[in-house]
Amino acid sequence: MKEYVSVDVETTGLAPKQDKIIEIGAVRVRDGQIVGSFTSFVNPGRILPAHITELTGILQEQVDEAETMESVLPAFLEFAGDLPLVGHRILFDYGFLKRAAVNMRLDFERSGVDTLKLSRQFLSELPSRRLSALCEHFEIPIQAHRALEDARATHILYEKLLELYGTGPDRAKAFEPVPLICKVKRESPATKAQKERLKKLISMHQLVPEYDVEMLTKNEASRQIDRILAAYGSLQK
Incomplete structure (x- = not known):
């Protein structure tokens, strides 16, 4: 890929149907170099679970003062354009973003590459393929569980994997974006x-x-x- 967007979201939990995005981070990459970045807290309209604050360091007042998804998502979509997405377990991030887009009647159909899938394919010998573990393995600096930092680290990880394992027609195909499939039904606002x-x-x-x-x-x-x-x-x- 000549150009792509590496993206990560932080959320109130793991279930897109029940939980909400609290932070979006992304970097735009061209020819292997970061050419732009996007970061924003998102007001989820709820109290953050204590374990989420402990995990991410994101405070209640930070999201309370943030814009809601109705303002943040269009700004992210403008930043990302129609470029393919890169993420570590990309369908998790894409699922949350897609649900928000569908609820707002916004078009959001993208292709992407999953660095977790690549890691499982090429680094099966490692005991863990979590992003933090892979960053430690490749000595990639990271402030884990913050969206922009995770997006930046994922970009570096993708480029590293591409450098090490992306040669040859069979291997190179694994690094090409594929359509991201996520079926979502629109949820109407409460009456x-x-x-x-x-x-x-x-x-x-x-x-x-x-x-x-x-x-x-x-x-x-x-x-x-x-x-x-x-x-x-x-x-x-």
């Missing part, structure tokens, strides 16, 4: 009635929600209503 009912339940039971009611989807609002009803009962005393 006015859902939000009103949820707010009444929260007020009635004097709860402190770990999410912004105004940012919930229909499914998310429905799940939260069901959880409160199961735990505390209905609006009627």
Whole structure:
């Protein structure tokens, strides 16, 4: 690839249907050299789990002060253009980004290369193919679990693997981008009635929600209503 975008996202958890992006980092690479970078926190509309803050070092106030995905994703898409993507376990990052794009009715169909897949193919003897372990193996400096740093390290890892294992027609093909397949259905925002009912339940039971009611989807609002009803009962005393 003459030009590509190496991308990484940090999230509130591992499930795209339930969790949210809290940081996007990317570098644009041309002829093996970084020619641009993108980084942004994203307001997920919820309290960060303690283990995520511990893992990433990202603080609640940093995401609370950030723009929501409605502003951040279009900026990222403009930065990335139509270039192929590179990522370590790229379908994880792509799945979160694709879900956000679909919910915003934005087109986001890309091809990409997975450095985790390449590492499994060419470095099967290593005990771990985690990004941090591979960076240690190749002496690539990294501040793990921060999006821009992981994206930069993944780019360096890709170039290193290409240098070592990318010669010959059979091997070279492994480094070519392939279509990224991720089936996602659009999630509609919570209805006015859902939000009103949820707010009444929260007020009635004097709860402190770990999410912004105004940012919930229909499914998310429905799940939260069901959880409160199961735990505390209905609006009627």
